[in-house]
Amino acid sequence: MSQSRERLFAPHVDSFNYFLGPGIRAAVNNIQKDFVVGPNDERLTFWWEDPMIMKPTKSGSGYKDNRLFPKTCRESKTSYTGAFSAQLCVQINDNEPTKLHRRIGNLPIMVKSSRCQLHNFNAKQLVLRGEEETEAGGYFVINGLEKLIRLVIAYRKNYPMAVVRGAYSKRGTRYTNFGIQMRCVRDDQSARTVILHYLNDGTSMFSFNIRRQQFFVSVGFLMKALVDVSDKQIHDDVLVGEEENTFFVSCVEQILLQSHSFGCFTRASVLAYIGQRFRTACRWPPWYTDQQCGEDLLKEFILVHLNTNKEKYQMLVLMLRKLLYLASGRLNREMEDSPEYHEVLLPGHLILNIVKEQMTLWLAQFRKTIEKHLSDYPSENVTDPAVWKKCADKTPNPICKRVEYLLSTGNVVTDSGLDLQQISGFSIQAERLNFLRFISHFRSVHRGHFFTEMKTTEVRKLLPQSWGFVCPVHTPDGSPCGLLNHLAARCEIVQAKADTDLIPRTLVGLGMSPAAEDPHITADSAPVLIDGRIVGFLPKEKLGEVAHQLRYLRVSQPHIVDPTVEIACFPHTQHFSYPMIFIQSTPARYMRPVRFRPTGAETFIGSLEQSSLDIACLPADVTDQTVFEELSPTSMLSVVASLTPFSDYNQSPRNLYQCQMGKQTMGIPTHALPYRHDGKSYRMTHPQKPVVRCQAQETYSMNDYPTGTNACVAVISYTGFDMEDAMIINKSAYERGFGHACIYMTKEISLEEESGRKTRGKAEYRRLNSQFCNIDLSGNVIEPRLDIDGLPKVGTYINEGDPLCAFLGEDGKPHVKFHKGQEGGTVEAVTLVTTHTADPSAKPDLVRIRLRVNRNPVIGDKFSSRHGQKGVLSVLWQQTDMPFTESGITPDCIINPHAFPSRMTIGMMIESMAGKAGGAHGIFQDSTPFEFNRNKGTPMGEDEKTLIDYVGEQLAKAGFNYQGSEPMYSGVSGELLRADIFFGSVYYQRLRHMVSDKYQVRTTGPINPLTHQPIKGRKLGGGIRLGEMERDSLLAHGVSFLLQDRLMHCSDETEAYMCQKCGSLVSVIANPRSSAEQTSSLSRSCRACGTGEFVGKVRVPYVLLYLINELSCMNLKLIIKASSYAQALEDD
């Protein structure tokens, strides 16, 4: 398998591997111990240890090989899970802790992760297990469906970001828009976002969240809680270099004044004050002193990425300074929508957070259970292990359920909020419509659910900062535009925290004074931060040089500066920024490879780092000072976008459309088709490799999953059938296989559902009596068209209403299921499985019948080239009537020249020429965008030909016209056409939108019971709405009878009786039938007028009756003046 292609799935697989290994261990270690105090003051402490996650196995016994493989789960609609267990440690007072091995549950396991049975399988083994030969995993199997966790954007870890946000000023009186926001993240990836607010009285408030509730603390007060510090010290620390600045001075004065107002003057008293205030919010145990509570608050909620209070104090000073600069207008706001300040929330990290929270909650629940148990049974002793075991068993255990729930619904159930921006929409189904679509799921990054409803378009904008990290082309048009982005093909997500221990020493060698040694900070010193911790200070003018030195070390001495470390430098020469060096080694950041020119090696740079770098894109941009150079100009494109040939010649929206259409193409979705049971999958039967292809096609081995055919395309207005983006296909080409495709539909019949019993989940599992069978209890055949086992023969054609399977129900009665749906298909495979994988002897209770439906092109089916030029097939044209060239070639399809001028897809024209030349010479053509004339402007590029000349010469050599056009003869008359026709070979894709899935026909049919109007919906046999606009255009054409036909006769025409005298439709009633008159029709009379003299029959829309009825309920009377046609003529 192509290495590069496997890398595309790395953000998912690697992060889950992190979760399985170091992640879960770190998280479990970080979980706070919980305890119970018994009646005799004995203290029972308990915590988790040694988490263990096993490879998935079948749960029952009696299997020779009890390994569970993803294929089995897909087939049996179960989840691919592995056993998760841990040691519950219980300690009495300070005795030796007792360890209880607890099985926590079954945790979903990501396919191809290190706990997957397929881990390290080679291609052959994978195929043997019914998987793709090139399976790369990255998804989970939940109830038989392939689900993955979508990457969602989070703010960069541990970076004090200067934001201006309107919402801040709504936090309280005097609050302004200014704030410094910081998302602090511990090593186990649990996060706490804090904000330092600026208030317009010059003070500043520090805000943080406890269980999704926001709290504010005065910043000066917080500083005093962190360290024993004098007012003078705070004053000096904050005012370094700004001693003369009256704004700064007055602000600091205000802050200090404010900190006095609480009457606390020592650190201890401040801590006690805080601790006491937050006691209820934090639920500390009652024996904690207020001061302890205060300490704990600082540890758990304030700047949690830092370990010591001194570091936190220094960070607060930095944040406050930054805030004051921002408020005074000397610092630019940092764009929170820019990828510089973003990273992604990885699946492994999300799951880790959920598991950690759930395990913490379990301990709390366990405590409650013990407490309740002790109060219920006061005689029992808390130190008795039997009691804990009983309580542990009684404590509900939803840990793994929560993860499974997340994967199946995308919703997070959380108590603390987990510092997430959203709690739903995390999971998506990995559709294998074609490989491009499949791969895009794993490369997509969503901005966040919150932004989808936002009115402003600010967040959707494409920023220059996203170059190389987020693809500018690959985003859907329509509502998620700009919010659902895709990673550039070479962009990587950092997976592990790198070792940074050696960096501070190196920095000291480069002239840094370490922060730990209380350096004398002067006006011209700038801080150096590693992972949000101030490690020291450097003279401002040395920042750039030091950063360069570090970057050099990153390439030459990877053991000192790891290649995944990001070195962002804000030099003092850059105006309106806060000078510092920000070094980051944490995971989940974007990084991408560029060339480091001093050594010529590849190096990774981060998104924050990139903004202050000068990176040469093309050789002509290189100067003597250039340090970084792009590997290729295409590195800004995503996988899908980099497959568009010559996309640099197209108008940009067309490339965007191609990214959409590429993902809707029929092709080869998967090679494991016989082992898969997707509800619907599309397959092209005659796919080809494209003659004109980009390098990415090879790099990512896309030829394994071709999505189209090379077609001879003539651009000519020939028959009139090619108007408005319609295309004509040569009937002979069609007959020889052009565009042929089929779809596979899987019909599922579950005996469990049929019997009305949901027995999934082992607890209530009971053997079903029902079974697939074609012989009823009295020995008769149930359905002669089926096989003896009650299933259809492979190869039979099943039409609507034909039997799919027969079975005996729970009560022994025979049942037959019939095929619904208008379209028939051939039975390609019948799979019988049991959903009870735990029971080796369980009888099959689920049958899947895979139908193959032929879908050769018919008029109205959609095709497209790779340049966003879609069109529908309008006619299959005889080959004899098609125009032909000198050499006797007739085009496979004809498109109209009008498709080009407004869309400006020059790339398609070049593809056409290049394809023709490639076909003539028997070569594949390279169409990588920006590759041609890349050296333009340098000596190397001087005598390079332009692309057009290059292709033109190839064409001329093959005996074609230089410009790709050819004289053509009319197939009808044989005469030369008066214009040269642009004729070449273009790779055509067939899109999945087909007429057979969409046509809607109705004369009469089901109606809405209330209005008697036709219902909508194709599946239900409804009609298509003829709305106001359609009505208007029919009126404008003067075709009122057509209108009457549509809106009356074919809709809700009904016969009603009205009284002409009072003009009412509701007052007419049928007279009671007297025994005397036995005539057929009833006589009617008007109740209002008391006579039937004026009652007449009218034909009105049924809704009119309904309206009149409703109005009369509101005491409104609708009078209709009516007379017969003859009468009306008389009156005139």
Add this chain to the structure above:
Amino acid sequence: MINPQKNDPKIRILSCTDEKIVFTLREVDVSVVNSLRRILLGEIPSMAIEMVEIINNTSVLPDPFIAHRLGLIPLTSNYIQDFNFPQDCNCTSTCDNCCVDLQLSRKAETEQEIGVYSADLISTNPRVTPVRDPETPRGILLLKLSAGQQISLKATAKKGIGRHHAKFSPVSCAVFSYEPDVRLSQAIIDDMPANEKEAFVTSCPKQVFSSDPMFSVIKIHDQDHWNCMFCQECVNWAEENHREGLVIVKHREPNNFKFTVESTGSIPAAMIVKLAIQQMMKKLDLCRQATDNIGNQLTVLGSLDGEYLESDL
């Protein structure tokens, strides 16, 4: 409109093999030549597999896919005249006069993957067999079978024409081209320096012009003008280089045509052309009969002073 002056066709065969025939047609109208082309493509009957009964197929390819591939195999149809069109045959369903049965049965017995070729199709009628040529004695690869897989089927070939399905068309290419008339102005050539002459000669993608190594004279060799495809590159070159009038390219008047027919192998190329001309004659006969009939009726109705127009035609 057929020009009576040009209606004296002369045919000259330039080359002829079983696969390909090239001939010129002189003094004939384009409508005639194009009719011939259209008949060649769409109306020459040949045999092709029309019905497939799959007995067993354990290969990875679905039945319709294999059936489609079988249909496209060219079958030898030299005796096509002896067969009836299924719709014209006297039989009730199938008979030897309208159908040929073929059989295919292969199994991959060993671990080795095997290919199933068109030559594996066994015909019941030696006159109608899958086309083979010495270079590829096994014919066309239909599908591959891996260990244990099996295919067995019965197929029925019938007679049909290309207009109904491309598989019945016996030609892979049937095309004509106009004889070009490329004229050089000697006066301008004499005026041109050698490098310009060279540039002019190379401007033609089809190498219509030739010249001596020194680029003193430019000539069009005997048959070379046939290569011209009317792309006007040479004319454009002349215009761009201010040598208007250096070269003129147009269709020769009266029109002459070069006709190329390539066979799929089912019928020898020359025979296809013969069949096409026969077919054309048959059509013209029908046409003449019709016109004769109309003419007869016109004389009968002539006495009615033109009122026949509405009633009888």
